Amino acid sequence: MNTLSPARVRLALLALALGGFGIGSTEFVAMGLLPNLAADLLPQVWATSQEDAIAQAGWLISAYALGVVVGAPTIAALAARFPRKQLLLWLLAAFTIATVLSAVLPSFGLVLVARFIAGLPHGAYFGIATLVAASLMGEGKRGRGVALVLSGLTIANVIGVPLITLLGQSAGWRIAYLAVAAIFAITFVAVALAVPFQAGDKEATLKRELAAFSRPQVWLALLTGAIGFGGFFAVYSYVAPVVTNVTGRDETFVPIALVVIGLGMTIGNLAGGRASDHHVMGTIFVCFGLFVLSLTAFALTAHTTVGLLVSLFFVGGAASALSPAVQSRLMDVAGDSQTLAAAANHAALNIGNSLGAYLGGITIAAGLGYLSPSVVGLALCIPGIGLALWSVLLQRRRPLRASGL
Template structure:
């Protein structure tokens, strides 16, 4: 890894690795706080909605899924707001402020007594989510240097995916043994540790003195930005429709005991970790091919899971492939957004996580509706398949627009390089002898 310069000093490869580790640790904490509710959904329902849970456990589980939806909506609101408003802040200072907010919001989630208050706390705790990942991705891309942006983004996102291998299963087990409130306090401790790590090893990076809210918001006027966001939101709904209700899927469909839920979460997390890293490498070569390939695997995996979830082998293979394919889309869509947003980098990087959490909210909501309607715990998998199919159609549209613009000689980002193609008709009209 080549040395990187930031301000007056030169960073060694070892310092860069430490900085990337600190940023990834934040992703680990965020992944833990976001996804642990999915493994503890029955516990949350029994404690916060005791009367409803005793009478109608399926309906209580579906209503407890609103906690996941509330967190996702907090990300959607907070990501563009914070990223646009704080774009001139030094990046390290902003990251530290966001980590303080995460720590306090997660403590509040653990201590508040009622379902309504915990619901509100989950929304507030989610506000820094997208801004953290957006700014951390920009810092990591800068540390890695040209030609390795997607790999830098994948390193940051690897904290989130590794959380699904280690953090979420461990904290789910802790929540089952000691109570879900203790689980959330443990997550708050990880956020506090991340604050110390970022403070110690992440180098200073200035904000953009020429940026402004108005300039950042220009990204929202670009059609290709909206298409990339829709691809993330609708496509990732396929993952979250499954992930939100993985606990009842494991216990009620496959027929396993509660102790198997953390194991299945490890399998999903392993798939996400591998898929994220592979997606980062492949997206540096071609965003388009990587996006098509990941969506193709996701559709096949969801179909197989829906048909074979009652068998242990089908469950494990299905959730592994669903996690891998969905995670490969993460650095791919993030890179696509950075390409099509031009000079609105901060808000584009943050909006990626708004889009993912729209998918989170959409998958959780539609899955809950299907379960509450009595369609069973496999129904969310079929819903996820439909959402992923829409994601493929949107990907076809966005790249078709690219091809159309290239035929007109418009500067179009393609993979990691931007190219300008001059139509042959123009050449024939303007070159001598043409």
């Protein structure tokens, strides 16, 4: 990689981030279009109870997240030996096809399956792309390389998700998903042209990659991200009904709320990446503290427009700053299983996605109101902080070795 010009490196990083942009769009566009999905795919439930229909439509978010959980460790462990660029291209092709299926299949059950399939390449793409980016960035800039790839996902929440939400509200949610599929097709071309060849890890074996799961510190890092990040998705999954039913704004205000979340996510992601290059665990604890404060502010002030926007900005920022820190922590503790560790982070975060969306939907369906998921988020932060503390205490007793514990 040392022979690449700075311009070529920037183009390669941009192409990798564009994949993150597509992934952010396909994962998060359902949040803004959840009422539209519920009304179209579950018309009988919608006619009886809109709250029940929205809560059930939230399964689409959970299905995608579960696809990530299944696909990330499986694909990463099996494909660590393969050339990285070619693997990225196969994953992007899978994204494109699955997103088209999400747009055209006729029933809720079939769309649910398509969303599960669309989630399968998610973690492997980010895992491999962050390894490529870290290699391109060079020594001492790993966290920033991870953050640059993830920046595509966060920028999607500033630009892609709000615009695609507007498109879906005006032309239908199916057109919105076709637009996302087009983003993946463009990314395929960009990666093919801009990303240099990188060999896979020829020494990698399924047994060696899976050995990461024998390390307690790996499980602690994964669980910290999964449980803690669930608080973000408990809130984010139900932003649209909060805007219309709690804050009292009409549907056209939903994209504005999504832009604000996206801005917070983008700034938080870059700040978290830079901070984790200096002190990984310190960054994790600071993020959790900010997360608790922002979720509390959301629960208390979301009935006003200013309170809604300010609290959503900080909810998005605190959660996204956590992601590169947990990713870096996993790379520290995974030893030789770097491909699996990089991908497993996204499996963990999407366990949080699924858990948060599911638990938030339960509280809404139980009649506790659209702000009740914020209480779920706060409850999930507590074990997240506890797991991070456990990791620190364990490290003091048994310091990490070069091989990773």
